[in-house]
Amino acid sequence: MLEFYYDDSGTHGHSNVIVWGGVSGHKQIMDELDKAWSARLARPTGNRPPISKFRMYDLMHAQNEFEGYSEGEKLRVRRNFRKCIVDSGASVIAYAISRRDWDAVATPAAKLILAGAERTIFGVAVMESCKIAEKYGEPISFIFDKGRSPQLDSIIAPAIEAADFDPNRVSYGFRTVASVNGLQAADLVAYEAYQFGCDYLEDNSADPNPHMRALLDQCHDHRIGWIGRDQIQAVIDGTADMVKKLGLA
Known part of the structure; x- marks a missing residue:
């Protein structure tokens, strides 16, 4: 059994990039990650008190359980939780789409069929x-991540079918990020991938920042996918037959 934990980043309305990212591995690997993550929640860094959950946005903005953290402490916490992923042997996965290019390229018919950039990248x-x-x-x-389930639940079955994968061999669920350590690890990956995606959108020769670079270089394995203007056009072209069948051409 391969386990995949996915969280989103950039799904807020004004973002030009949307990411679904996370971690994956066999059960024993994900169990190791879960144990290491719990231990790190108990001691995020130095003499700081335990935290109930890890959230990259809160860390970077020194808010909620990270209120009062210095820049040095924030860097150490970022590294400490990244190390949990690396040491566990989990694979890092992230798929990103340019919403800016989607909005510019997608036809009304394609938007009706595919229902938006977020649903497409999910x-x-x-x-x-x-x-x-x-x-x-x-x-x-x-x-x-449970927060996106109303918008995305209906996409899972068609995506499994498109992969030509036996649906009887797939199980899935939606949980809150705070309740599952694997989703908190996914939050870290999605955040780092989002930062890189924003840089890459403006300059496709951009390198990952040092944190993303360390994650990619040190993790057991990684799979990163980017859906930009050319890829979006290819997806839209692939819906041409469906557009005709539905009389939307």
Whole structure:
């Protein structure tokens, strides 16, 4: 069984980039990550008190449980939790789409069928994960951030079908990030991938920042996907037959 934990970043309305990112691995790997994460929550850094959950946005803005953290402490916490992912042997996964290019390129018919950039990139993440599981001959388990479930639940079955993966070998659920350590690790990955995606959108020769670079270089394995203008156009072209069948051309 391969377990995948996915969280989103950039789904707020004014973002030009949307990411679904996370961590994956066999159960024993994810169990190790869970244990290490819990231990780090108990001691995020130095003599700081335990925290109930990790959230990159809160850390970077020194708010809620990270209120009062110095810049040095924030850097150490960022590194400490990243190290939990690296040491566990989990794989890092992230798929990003340029919403700016989607809005510019997608036709009204394509927008009606595909229902937006976020749904498209979420479907890509599910489909590509199924392809990974098929490669290893494994069943698959997904845990997604519960906050997006009303918008995205209906995409999972079509994405599994598009991957030509047996739906009977897939289980999935939506949980709150605060309640699942794997989703908190996914939050870290999605945040770092979002920062890189924003830089890459403006300059496709941009390198990952040092934190993202360290995550990619040190993790067991990583799969990063980018859906920009050319890829979006290819997806839209692929809906041409469906557009005709539905009489939307």
